[in-house]
Amino acid sequence: MMETLVKDGDSYTDRDYYNEFLSILRGGKYGIVIQEGDEWKEQRKFIMSVFNKLGVGKNLLEQRILSEISAMISSIDKDIEAGLEHGKYDIKPRIEVCIASTINLLLLGYEFHGERSHEFHELNSLVIQYMTLVGQPDAQILMFRPYLYNWPYFNKIFAKFQKFIGGMQIEEIQKDANFNEYGEPTDYVTAFLREMKTRENEGYTMIELRNNLLEVWNAGQDTTTVTLLWSIIYMIHHQDIQQKVQEELDQVIGADRLITIEDKPYLPYTSAVTNEVQRCSNILPQNLARKTTRDVTIGGHQVKKGTAVMPMISVVLYDEKV
Numbered sequence: 544m545m546e547t548l549v550k551d552g553d554s555y556t557d558r559d560y561y562n563e564f565l566s567i568l569r570g571g572k573y574g575i576v577i578q579e580g581d582e583w584k585e586q587r588k589f590i591m592s593v594f595n596k597l598g599v600g601k602n603l604l605e606q607r608i609l610s611e612i613s614a615m616i617s618s619i620d621k622d623i624e625a626g627l628e629h630g631k632y633d634i635k636p637r638i639e640v641c642i643a644s645t646i647n648l649l650l651l652g653y654e655f656h657g658e659r660s661h662e663f664h665e666l667n668s669l670v671i672q673y674m675t676l677v678g679q680p681d682a683q684i685l686m687f688r689p690y691l692y693n694w695p696y697f698n699k700i701f702a703k704f705q706k707f708i709g710g711m712q713i714e715e716i717q718k719d720a721n722f723n724e725y726g727e728p729t730d731y732v733t734a735f736l737r738e739m740k741t742r743e744n745e746g747y748t749m750i751e752l753r754n755n756l757l758e759v760w761n762a763g764q765d766t767t768t769v770t771l772l773w774s775i776i777y778m779i780h781h782q783d784i785q786q787k788v789q790e791e792l793d794q795v796i797g798a799d800r801l802i803t804i805e806d807k808p809y810l811p812y813t814s815a816v817t818n819e820v821q822r823c824s825n826i827l828p829q830n831l832a833r834k835t836t837r838d839v840t841i842g843g844h845q846v847k848k849g850t851a852v853m854p855m856i857s858v859v860l861y862d863e864k865v
């Protein structure tokens with residue numbers, strides 16, 4: 544991994560992620576996950592710069608995330624107060640809406656609360672259906688053999704996605720972006736729409752925007768939810784570790800406030816446990832395949848330009864030497 548992806552990253556920037564299949568389904572090569580070369584670099588640079596301006600990794604966004612977490616905790620408290628059925632509680636829906644709201648805050652500038660909660664349920668059920676489907680062997684065969692794309696089951700799910708994204712309130716945001724032309728964009732969609740006004744022929748199109756939204760939801764929602772669920776499972780099964788985490792939190796944070804990123808250096812044990820949860824849960828054992836942009840040598844083997852390469856992060860995660 545060090546010799547290839549880290550030290551020689553430019554040789555591995557192209558993608559081989561069901562490109563043909565997804566291009567057919569989307570009506571072209573749209574969306575940051577399947578794009579390659581300069582198109583990918585442009586969209587990637589743009590989304591990262593918008594996310595940075597919106598405060599990813601900084602205080603600004605952290606405050607919004609903390610208020611989402613407070614909302615989640617009080618919902619869980621209320622559920623528990625209302626009484627548990629057979630002593631059991633499903634925490635997943637509360638985590639899901641918290642993650643989805645945080646991602647949506649970056650993308651469209653609003654959370655999925657109150658009148659907007661139905662949007663979350665619709666989106667979440669589509670993400671789950673889509674992720675379950677792409678993991679199934681029959682769907683994988685179809686994706687490797689794109690000429691079968693009009694297989695009705697797959698097409699039906701994708702059509703639902705397109706319908707949902709087509710129905711999002713992008714036009715309303717567009718009006719706002721036109722009106723508030725000189726202020727700082729407050730979300731990715733507004734920033735993209737402004738770019739579209741002058742750079743439509745450089746890839747800033749509505750179809751690109753809608754596919755990027757779909758991909759960020761897909762990439763962020765399930766991964767983060769599943770990671771948090773694993774952390775809960777590990778804590779339940781390793782109560783000695785849970786207790787040590789709790790002791791560190793009690794000592795450093797206390798009971799009157801939430802943890803912030805600035806606390807991290809003072810929480811070495813909790814940070815190590817978080818890393819360990821990510822390592823052990825290994826939620827993406829199969830990565831998104833990449834494609835070489837030039838002839839390369841991997842582990843002494845000559846590999847031609849245009850060859851699909853799938854980095855297996857699990858090999859690193861379980862390597863005792865690392």
Ligand code: HEM
Nearest residue numbers: 575576587646758759762763764766767770826827830831
């Ligand atoms: C624990 C949580 C997460 C894990 C384990 C994870 C893992 C990954 C992996 C392995 C890739 C492929 C890397 C590659 O190019 O080889 C990826 C790509 C990506 N992820 Fe995540 N991710 C997580 C959370 C998120 C979140 C929260 C977002 C957005 C809000 C996100 C957005 C993306 C996007 C847009 C890509 C495609 C990037 C590109 O092709 O340039 N991910 N992620």
